Amino acid sequence: MPKHDYVKTARPKAKPRKKAPAKAPFPWLVLSVTAGLVLIFGWFLWTINQQEPVTTKPQPPVAVKDELPERPTEEPYQYIRELENREVVVEVRELESRGPFQMQCASFRSEEQADAMRAQIAFAGFSSSIRRTEGSNGVWYRVVLGPYDSRRQAESDRNRLRRNGINSCQIWNWN
Template structure:
């Protein structure tokens, strides 16, 4: 089967001959303007060369300033340096009460299979969790819980590591 040239067939056929491109006129105006600018620049440089040199002013001589400071004492009149080195400061720091223990709940499901799937995701992140079955007025729930933690800071650190692994649903509770 012979090949067809669909590009040539889509073009309209013209019967007129192609015209030769017209020659651009020689840019006389551009050449005259350029020559004029070059001559103007050369004239400017020549006039700068013919000007008289600028006389420099002599540098001012600095005046001698008399130092009106008193003489330096031979012994320091203040003893604060020795006092600060030998002084001890006692600061009372009150003990903070522990607000823990804390626990972190990452999910709550109606079915135990979904809770086990979430526990598997948490285990792949490197944490151990448990599933708690709770019964309430609205039915049975399976909660995926981590902890207990002694401080909220420890729980926040684990929650941030879980977030980096794609588990963003964890909440921290005070478990008392």
């Protein structure tokens, strides 16, 4: 059985190279268009130079009347006098206190970590406490601030703590 050379049969046959077309000696069309544009631009500048400048005659100043209209003797609107003599009654509602709030900044398994967080909060200018809680999943040490009378006070302190790099504080009702 004859041996086949599969490598040579898989290669395509080389095509003969085509000769490059001869280059045009010089682009006369481009040169003539460029020369025409330069001539048109020069003609445009020459016509602008030949025009006479436009001058306007100065207008005499117009006398400006500085008269104001007469001041009215009475106010044309009545509501001004009516509002001076009226009393506005506004109903002010008392907001319900939704209870004291507390802010928890961290919760740790070890008391040393809780003390370290409490020290960071102390450096920010706040007093905090550590509460030990025992649950079904073990002992936790929570770093807590508060109680606060309103949520607004707690939000204010939380924003100050965020500016000092303590971003983990959460606020909730303390009942």
